[in-house]
Amino acid sequence: MSSAYDAIAEIYDPWSVSVTEDVSFYVAEAKRAGSPVVELAVGTGRIAVPTAAAGIRVIGVDSSPGMLDVCREQAELAGVADLLDLRLGDLADPPVEERVLLVTCPFRSYLHLLTDEERLRALVAARELLVPGGRLVFDVFAPAADDIEDTHGRWLEREPGIFERADWDEEARTLTLSVRGASGATTFTLGWLSPEEWRALLEQAGFQVLGCYGWFDKRPYAGGEDTVWIARRPN
Numbered sequence: 001m002s003s004a005y006d007a008i009a010e011i012y013d014p015w016s017v018s019v020t021e022d023v024s025f026y027v028a029e030a031k032r033a034g035s036p037v038v039e040l041a042v043g044t045g046r047i048a049v050p051t052a053a054a055g056i057r058v059i060g061v062d063s064s065p066g067m068l069d070v071c072r073e074q075a076e077l078a079g080v081a082d083l084l085d086l087r088l089g090d091l092a093d094p095p096v097e098e099r100v101l102l103v104t105c106p107f108r109s110y111l112h113l114l115t116d117e118e119r120l121r122a123l124v125a126a127r128e129l130l131v132p133g134g135r136l137v138f139d140v141f142a143p144a145a146d147d148i149e150d151t152h153g154r155w156l157e158r159e160p161g162i163f164e165r166a167d168w169d170e171e172a173r174t175l176t177l178s179v180r181g182a183s184g185a186t187t188f189t190l191g192w193l194s195p196e197e198w199r200a201l202l203e204q205a206g207f208q209v210l211g212c213y214g215w216f217d218k219r220p221y222a223g224g225e226d227t228v229w230i231a232r233r234p235n
């Protein structure tokens with residue numbers, strides 16, 4: 001298995017260094033659920049390592065061997081490697097036999113799924129990992145018009161030495177994102193949906209939607225770019 005993220009695994013953490021607003025939210029959800037939790041698209045452990053540092057065991061799944069290698073290094077550095085169980089696999093068919101109280105998919109990772117068929121398959125797969133009453137928690141976004149206007153087709157220095165370019169297709173509702181830094185470059189495509197469409201897919205996948213928030217402080221969704229979802233597998 002290889003992934004567009006392999007080429008930027010070494011620069012992913014410096015690239016996303018300013019993204020910190022979600023960490024305490026996901027760690028609190030994990031502490032509430034207890035061990036083990038499953039994090040889908042675990043990446044370099046930006047959330048999983050602090051979750052393990054809070055004493056919670058994490059089964060982390062990702063399709064990028066390079067991202068998982070960095071995650072392993074970060075877990076060693078933080079002294080929590082024994083609390084992280086990292087597995088190469090896909091959102092659609094995660095290699096997890098365990099059944100848990102919490103499955104998460106942080107930082108917009110479901111946007112890597114580009115069709116409703118793929119999204120539904122991944123949501124059903126996440127539901128299958130949950131015990132009855134367990135929760136799927138994830139966040140996604142849909143861009144605002146000014147965001148598209150400000151960034152479309154321009155290379156921007158997001159962090160020192162790390163450049164990002166967004167090519168938006170408003171009709172197809174896709175974002176082709178290119179990233180380059182000293183040690184690598186990549187391009188991948190993300191697809192967005194409206195909150196109403198995410199809600200419909202969650203319900204179709206057999207979830208009960210408990211919350212759709214507008215941010216990680218659980219403020220009600222009021223039409224912004226971000227949505228944070230809490231969905232429950234019914235008993």
Ligand SMILES: C[S@@+](CC[C@H](N)C(=O)[O-])C[C@H]1O[C@@H](n2cnc3c(N)ncnc32)[C@H](O)[C@@H]1O
Nearest residue numbers: 005041042043046062063064090091106107112
């Ligand atoms: C934006 S990063 C998020 C990483 C991490 N959750 C975080 O919060 O920093 C998206 C991650 O999704 C992974 N990914 C993309 N498509 C995937 C798929 N189909 N199955 C599993 N992982 C996938 C990528 O390899 C990458 O690590």
